[in-house]
Amino acid sequence: MTRPLRIALIEHPRQSSWVHMNDVANTPLSSSLMTGYVAAALEHAGHQVSVVEGHLAGLTVEQVVVRAAEARPQLVGLHVVYDWSDGCEVVRLLDALSAAVGPVPVILYGFYPTFAWQELLARHPQVAAVVLGEPERTVVEAAEAVACGGVVERALAVVPGLAVRTRGAAAGLTPSRALVQDLDALPFPRRTPEMLALREVNIAGSRGCYGACTFCTINPFYGGRSRWRPRSPQSVVGEMSAILEAHPHKNRFYFVDPNFFGPAGRGRERALTLARMIAERFDIRFGLEGRVNDIDEALVEALVAAGFDELLIGLESGSDATLRRLNKHTTVEQNRRALRILRAYGIEPNVGFIMFEPESSLDDVRVNLAFLEEEHLLERLSVTANVLYHQQILLRPTPAYRAALAEGRLEVSPSNPYEGAVPYRHPRVAFLAETMAECCRHIFAGLPQDLWLGDGEDDHRLLVLNRSLVGLFRRLLDGLADGSLSPASGLAAEVVAEVRDWVTDASRAPSRV
Numbered sequence: 442m443t444r445p446l447r448i449a450l451i452e453h454p455r456q457s458s459w460v461h462m463n464d465v466a467n468t469p470l471s472s473s474l475m476t477g478y479v480a481a482a483l484e485h486a487g488h489q490v491s492v493v494e495g496h497l498a499g500l501t502v503e504q505v506v507v508r509a510a511e512a513r514p515q516l517v518g519l520h521v522v523y524d525w526s527d528g529c530e531v532v533r534l535l536d537a538l539s540a541a542v543g544p545v546p547v548i549l550y551g552f553y554p555t556f557a558w559q560e561l562l563a564r565h566p567q568v569a570a571v572v573l574g575e576p577e578r579t580v581v582e583a584a585e586a587v588a589c590g591g592v593v594e595r596a597l598a599v600v601p602g603l604a605v606r607t608r609g610a611a612a613g614l615t616p617s618r619a620l621v622q623d624l625d626a627l628p629f630p631r632r633t634p635e636m637l638a639l640r641e642v643n644i645a646g647s648r649g650c651y652g653a654c655t656f657c658t659i660n661p662f663y664g665g666r667s668r669w670r671p672r673s674p675q676s677v678v679g680e681m682s683a684i685l686e687a688h689p690h691k692n693r694f695y696f697v698d699p700n701f702f703g704p705a706g707r708g709r710e711r712a713l714t715l716a717r718m719i720a721e722r723f724d725i726r727f728g729l730e731g732r733v734n735d736i737d738e739a740l741v742e743a744l745v746a747a748g749f750d751e752l753l754i755g756l757e758s759g760s761d762a763t764l765r766r767l768n769k770h771t772t773v774e775q776n777r778r779a780l781r782i783l784r785a786y787g788i789e790p791n792v793g794f795i796m797f798e799p800e801s802s803l804d805d806v807r808v809n810l811a812f813l814e815e816e817h818l819l820e821r822l823s824v825t826a827n828v829l830y831h832q833q834i835l836l837r838p839t840p841a842y843r844a845a846l847a848e849g850r851l852e853v854s855p856s857n858p859y860e861g862a863v864p865y866r867h868p869r870v871a872f873l874a875e876t877m878a879e880c881c882r883h884i885f886a887g888l889p890q891d892l893w894l895g896d897g898e899d900d901h902r903l904l905v906l907n908r909s910l911v912g913l914f915r916r917l918l919d920g921l922a923d924g925s926l927s928p929a930s931g932l933a934a935e936v937v938a939e940v941r942d943w944v945t946d947a948s949r950a951p952s953r954v
Contacts, residue, residue, distance in 0.1 A: 445487045446588050449514035450476050454495040454502060455522060456530050462882050463827065464834060467523045468552045469659060470697040470730070473643050475551060475576060476520045477630030482577040485628045488584055496522075497635035502534045510541040516587050517545055518580055521561070523553035523836075523859055528564065535567045546593045548583055548603075550576040552662055556838040557859050558604035570597045571604040574662060575648075577627060579603060579618055620663060624648065625676040629683060641695040641728065642684055646715070647671040650700040651708075652732060653840070654755075655768045656795070659699050661838035669703050674715040678722060685723065694727040695751070702735035709735070713743050720747040728752060733779035734771050745786045754779060755793035759812020760805050763798065767833075768840070773812065780816055792818060797874040798833040799845075799863040803922050806870060810918065814911075822884075822907040829914050830881040832874050835861040869921040872928035877914060879933070880940040884910070887944035902947040909943055 461467075480490045491512035495505040509517065517538065521531060535547065547565075550572035554561055558571040572579045579602035586596035594607045602618030621627060624647070636643070649668040650659050660668060684691060702708050719725070720743075728751025729744075736754075756776045758764050764771055783790055796809055812818075819825045835842040835851070837859045845851040851861045865871035884906070913936065920926030 444588050445489060446515045446584055447489045447491075447513055448483055448516045448518065448584060449491045449493060449509040449512045450480055450483075450518045450520070451493045451505060451509055451534075452476055452496045452520050453522070453531060453534055454500060454505065459882060459886075463885050464831075467836075469699055470643070471645055471648070471699060472520070472522065472552060473636075473697060474630045474645055476518075477632055477636070478577050478627060479518060479520075479550065479580050480631040481628035482581050483584060484631065486581045486584070490631075492631065492633050494633050494635040497633070497639075502530060502537060505534060506537045506541050509538060514542060514545055516584055517542070517547045518576075519547060519549050520551045521549050521554050522551060523557075532565065535565050539567045546570075546587055546597075548572060548580060550580065552658055552838075553859060555662055556658075556836075560858060562604060562606050569593055569606055570600075573602055573604060573614070574618065574664070575602075575621055578621065620668060620670070622670065624670055624672045629680045632684075637688060637691065641693040642688075642691050643697045644677070644680060644684075644694050645672070645698060646677050646696050646701060647698045647703060651704045652700065652770065653768055654757075655766070655841040655844070656833055656835070656839055657699075658836055658838045669700055669708070671703055671708070671711055674711060674718050677715060678718045681719070681723060681725070685725075692725045694725060696727065696729040699730060700732060700735075701729040702731045702740070705735070709737075709740060712740060716740075716743040716747040716749070723748070726750050730754070732771065733775045736779040736782050738782050738785075741782055741786050741788070745788070750788065752783065752788055752790040753793065754783075754790045757793055757795050758809060759816075760808045763795075763801070763805055763809075766798065766800055767795065776812075777816065792824065792828065794818075794828040794831055795833050796828055796831050796877075797865070797870060799850075799865055801865065801870050801874075802867055803869060803873075803918065806873065806918060807922070810914065819911050820907065822903045822910070825907050825910055826881045826884045829910065830874070830877040832878065835863065837861070869928060872933070873917055873921060876917065876933045876936055879937050880910070880913070883937065883941050883944055887941065887948065889948055902950050906943055906947050910940075913940070 476492060480492050483490045491514070493505050493508045500508070546569040547567050548570050549561060549568055554571045555573050558573065561571055562568055570583065579600065582600045583597055583603065586600050587593060589596060594605060597603055597605050598607065598615060601616045603615045604613070605615060648670050649663050650657070651669045653660065660666065681694065702712050726748045729749065730753045733754055733756065757767055757769055759773055759776070761773050764773065796806065813828060818828065833841065835845060842851065842861050845861060845863045850863050852864065853861045865874065917926065917936070926932055
């Protein structure tokens, strides 16, 4: 190989947003391992890599720059996560970094850069290139090109999988790069102390999804079609063994795969094999994410025997019509069946749910509410405060965004084109959605952290607040439907003030009556 480089990889500090306080759709959970995989691939190629965990370590922009500069980098990789802001903190970071380390090539990677490369190159003159899609092999080849010397722009222009800058302007795309088909060939991701300090060890067992939901960025990132690719059970277990050997106290894992199970047939058999191997070798607990149509009793039984005790599952709606609009290829009955099976084995799942989407009518919302109540999904405040306000989020790479753009219905801020909005067809639904969103934001922001962390839901303060929130939703829904409540009556301010009083009372009250 050419001479090794000193490379700094940065996870930038994230800006919070009141409007999107509890939204998690800005990047998939699998992104948490992206920098670790890039670092491992670069180290495997012989480079010296420093990772700066700006987000997990709670660093300021200035602290991130100091740590990056200490590495004396010859190349900087920046994982840019869309953080519901206009990117001003990234601008600040790149300006300060340029002043501290000089004209070092900067490469961006991640879900957001893949789809916003034109704006990012135009906005950030310090950036030499943006990785499109999976970053590991592209960044390694980019490092090799930089290490060869010469004009950086020319060197990067022949590396597949990049959007490159030439002569100080946004240029275009290099040839596309094929996906990594053999995920076992990738080195295990590097985990920083900050990552290992988390409650769970994140681990990836597969990439992609065989689904095609209109709101999801997963498949567009990997090329637009259903592209579920698994690691072998042997490789996954080998990584777990290495982690447990180095850190025996870490006995919780979480699979960050957006679709742990994979398609019926080969995916199911692989999951059963992996469950058996984990049960034979380890005494651990683990969580995962999956689709309702992949839940069956034999599979859940095998996974529970191996330590499975936590699940995020995308129910999304209690309406078959809405599920069809979202292109979920699932049904309400499959939602109900999955919940029955999971609960029979002691798993109370976290649920993905889109209470409001642009086409929703008040009848659709009422169907959703009835489903949530019938399935006992409004009995824990940590769930209730999420599902009673979640609106469909339209991000640029998703089919929903593209469809709304083609129909001329998409509303996009010039300063923030990655996220769009579509006006609700029914103004009363829009009022209910926005009012509930504001109420739930006050719950998220106003309750003390120790009260949330004690969210075993037997705390009477949470029980009272939960019942009040459900009652408020029903009262608004009924009043808007029968005309006894008017969106133009100052109602929203009154309702939000009421919820703020509830939160204040819950925060001050003793933990037990």
